[in-house]
Amino acid sequence: MSDPAGYQPLAGKVAVVTGAAGAIGSATARKLAERGARVIGVDHPSADGGPVETARWPRRIHPAARRRDRRSRVCGYVEKSLALGSRIDIFFNNAGIEGTQASIQDYPTDEFVRVFNVNVLGVFLGMKYVLPLMQAQKSGSIINTSSIAGLIGAANMSSYIISKHAVLGLTRTASLEAAPFGVRVNSVHPGFIESRMLTDIVHNLGVPGAEALVPAVPLGRLGTIDDIAIAVAFLASDESSYVTGHSLLVDRGKTVG
């Protein structure tokens, strides 16, 4: 969906997007840039670490630097983003992995920890280092990516389900801590989004294909990455200035009943 000509609600704002090389991150980075933000993308090619990649960035996106451990990597991309943008107005705390699909008794403990480290510790550390900057500015909008998996259970997905529930709890907690400083914190909960991640999950769960999930979606159809980008752009903008601590479901009704 394209914006009306000249629609720039994010003009003058600096946005940091994690997981920016992925499906939802790249679509959202593009949408934020289209709406006027200067966007700094953060990603790396493997869930366990490695260099930040420059591939597939939209023109206004700059890579952040490599660091050794998770805390120092997060601190590093926040420092570098600040150096590039002078401020951070929007933080799309989006990087996440799905992990293995297996029952709890068969779930590899190391894999559980790996998912938790990216999806929970990564989101926590992102806010730990971005919130003080926004609080000092007395403004800012953080959007954490949870999932419909943050609100419901699903067999054979314990690590992912737990991690996305944790993102919801982190969002609610952060929204209360940040509110006195005029900073907003919300979460977005994508449903079944046409993407590599959904394709892999349904394959591993033995579902014939992502389209087989459509009958479970009250309004029908799979979601697109732009459905999420538009929702995030709204939460990022001052148009949502009365919204904080909110869990925005973008799932065409999947989680209602």
Ligand SMILES: NC(=O)c1ccc[n+]([C@@H]2O[C@H](COP(=O)([O-])OP(=O)(O)OC[C@H]3O[C@@H](n4cnc5c(N)ncnc54)[C@H](O)[C@@H]3O)[C@@H](O)[C@H]2O)c1
């Ligand atoms: N695709 C879906 O259907 C769906 C549904 C609900 C929620 N989500 C969530 O949306 C977010 C994005 O998912 P996606 O579909 O774009 O997946 P994706 O795999 O296409 O993108 C995720 C990106 O995050 C990056 N990443 C992983 N660990 C990182 C780390 N520690 N630091 C920085 N970058 C890291 C990956 O390299 C990848 O580019 C995830 O949090 C995911 O759980 C996706």
